[in-house]
Amino acid sequence: MTQSEALRAPYLPHMFAWCMVLMTVFTVCAVAWLIDPVLPGHMLLQFFVPGFETMSLGVFALGFILAGIYGNLLGAVYVFFFNLWPALWRVVFGGSP
DSSP states (O other), X not given: OOHHHHTOOOHHHHHHHHHHHHHHHHXXXXXXXXXXXXXXXXXXXXXXXXXXXXXXXXXXXXXXXXXXXXXXXXXXXXXXXXXXXXXXXXXXXXXXX
16 A cells, blocks of 8 residues: 555545534534523524424525535545645645655
8 A cells, every 4th residue: 555545534434524523513402492592692593494484394404515515525625635735735835656
């Protein structure tokens, strides 16, 4: 195994980890919204979940699924750029990172 192969991150574990993190954050935020809906930090729920005005089981399910999709996309972008930097470093600076 070469050094560049050792530095490569796999997609699936990172995508799963980001998915779980964002689903957990969404769940905590939704529970906090149920406890105190006037807190200003909950505006993110209205931004990320289309049609979010009141909490219902359908809205929670939609937000939970969207948080998983957003997490998968974020994980894929993270791994893409993480794997890109060593090759870019070698092209720009001519040595190993």
